[in-house]
Amino acid sequence: MIRFFLVAFGLPWLLFPVMYLWGVGAWALVMMFTPALGVIAQGEVYRPELRLRDFAAFFYPLAWVAASVAVTALFVPPSGPEAGIRYLLARVLNMPAEEVPRDVVDVIITQNLLVPLLIPLAMLVNTFFAFGEEYGWRGYLTPKLAKRLGWVGASFVVGALWGLWHAPVLLLGHNFFEKFWWPSVPLFMLFCAASSPVLTWVYLRHGVWGAAAFHGGINAFAGTYFLLYPPEPTWLLNPAGVMGTAGWIPLTLYAIWDIRRMQNTGRINADATPPTQHSSR
Amino acid sequence: MYEYWLSRWDIIIIDTQFFVPYVLAPIALIFVVIYVVSRIYNIRKPLTRRSLPWLIIVFISILLVIYGPDLTAPERMGFAVGGGRLVVDVGWWGVPSGKVYNLSDCSLEWINASTTRIWKVGRGPYVIIGMITLMPQGVKGYGMVTSDAEWILVARCPDAIYILGGPGLSPRVVYD
Numbered sequence: 376m377i378r379f380f381l382v383a384f385g386l387p388w389l390l391f392p393v394m395y396l397w398g399v400g401a402w403a404l405v406m407m408f409t410p411a412l413g414v415i416a417q418g419e420v421y422r423p424e425l426r427l428r429d430f431a432a433f434f435y436p437l438a439w440v441a442a443s444v445a446v447t448a449l450f451v452p453p454s455g456p457e458a459g460i461r462y463l464l465a466r467v468l469n470m471p472a473e474e475v476p477r478d479v480v481d482v483i484i485t486q487n488l489l490v491p492l493l494i495p496l497a498m499l500v501n502t503f504f505a506f507g508e509e510y511g512w513r514g515y516l517t518p519k520l521a522k523r524l525g526w527v528g529a530s531f532v533v534g535a536l537w538g539l540w541h542a543p544v545l546l547l548g549h550n551f552f553e554k555f556w557w558p559s560v561p562l563f564m565l566f567c568a569a570s571s572p573v574l575t576w577v578y579l580r581h582g583v584w585g586a587a588a589f590h591g592g593i594n595a596f597a598g599t600y601f602l603l604y605p606p607e608p609t610w611l612l613n614p615a616g617v618m619g620t621a622g623w624i625p626l627t628l629y630a631i632w633d634i635r636r637m638q639n640t641g642r643i644n645a646d647a648t649p650p651t652q653h654s655s656r
Numbered sequence: 657m658y659e660y661w662l663s664r665w666d667i668i669i670i671d672t673q674f675f676v677p678y679v680l681a682p683i684a685l686i687f688v689v690i691y692v693v694s695r696i697y698n699i700r701k702p703l704t705r706r707s708l709p710w711l712i713i714v715f716i717s718i719l720l721v722i723y724g725p726d727l728t729a730p731e732r733m734g735f736a737v738g739g740g741r742l743v744v745d746v747g748w749w750g751v752p753s754g755k756v757y758n759l760s761d762c763s764l765e766w767i768n769a770s771t772t773r774i775w776k777v778g779r780g781p782y783v784i785i786g787m788i789t790l791m792p793q794g795v796k797g798y799g800m801v802t803s804d805a806e807w808i809l810v811a812r813c814p815d816a817i818y819i820l821g822g823p824g825l826s827p828r829v830v831y832d
Contacts, residue, residue, distance in 0.1 A: 393676060396676075397672075397677045400678075401677065401682050401684075405684050408688045411692045412691075420696055
């Protein structure tokens with residue numbers, strides 16, 4: 376596993392100075408393929424089956440967004456789309472939120488309302504790039520660790536590692552909007568650890584492409600949270616922050632229950648990886 | 657008095673700011689994606705020994721397209737305005753060099769950069785040098801404008817129209 380870790384964790388840090396100097400941009404997409412490159416470097420390439428029906432998992436994260444919004448609503452009343460969009464635009468444009476022109480905010484809100492029209496494209500693009508990650512995290516590392524820790528234990532460990540792997544982009548402001556804000560790393564490790572059993576559950580049911588679709592769905596739909604809540608403070612009211620992590624809890628509990636049930640009924644066991652996913656090599 | 661000068665190295669560094677995120681990153685992404693997918697799905701390897709020289713040629717061609725013109729840049733270029741004088745010393749992409757005018761001989765017009773769009777025949781993107789057209793004002797002339805300029809100076813001098821913009825350039829800086 377050492378080569379997997381060296382490549383999956385080492386390449387993003389090699390890219391870090393480049394992303395720091397010239398912006399994250401497309402380098403983040405390159406980074407998303409480093410876990411897959413790690414598997415290749417490890418010499419344990421496998422060929423996941425590509426089935427159209429597994430792409431349905433792209434829509435499952437809507438349940439997480441709904442849960443996150445519901446959890447947040449227990450503490451903070453929703454403020455509507457303007458405040459969140461104004462906050463994000465102010466960050467991007469580097470200007471005070473109150474100075475962002477109203478017309479621009481209205482255009483962005485309209486664009487967001489039109490987003491459902493782009494779902495097929497979003498599904499393909501997000502799934503494809505998430506595949507680079509899921510091939511390594513769910514398709515390779517989770518089954519490996521599950522042999523020692525069981526599927527649930529492996530899910531939490533892989534989740535924490537997966538969150539830590541994001542450190543180069545988190546320190547450049549990804550998800551939490553502050554550069555070199557170190558709490559972003561443990562916060563995102565918590566987020567990933569909380570979501571990881573759900574991704575394992577999707578992987579066990581839908582394979583690597585299904586997990587990739589689910590991961591793509593998280594990336595695609597997470598921003599809708601900002602239509603109701605501006606991310607202030609960013610550690611709390613943020614789909615990647617405490618409220619987003621709390622949103623995973625009901626889904627994670629269900630995933631753990633169902634994974635255990637599958638294990639008890641012999642449909643999976645901790646020593647085996649789903650044969651349909653790893654059958655071709 | 658306002659001055660803005662660039663060296664050839666500044667231009668190369670500015671082009672690298674464009675090259676690394678907007679050209680190199682997508683190229684790297686395409687290569688990584690092709691490599692990963694071809695390895696996983698056992699597609700005939702696209703990166704063979706035979707294709708490597710071609711890939712190197714493509715990469716060098718891209719470098720030449722981006723950096724080649726920089727090699728023809730003058731060692732120092734820029735403009736100065738204020739103190740009763742306008743100096744335009746670029747000597748690249750058709751913008752003259754060594755031109756010195758009395759400001760009283762030129763009519764100056766200030767355009768807020770947020771109210772105009774720049775069309776160019778020349779180089780860019782962060783520092784535009786060459787034949788510049790400002791729309792919708794419809795002003796056309798040779799000049800040099802940086803992307804962070806807040807104000808653009810249109811100087812109608814006896815033998816040419818100059819369009820100039822740089823970081824911090826404003827009417828206040830020039831006239832104070």
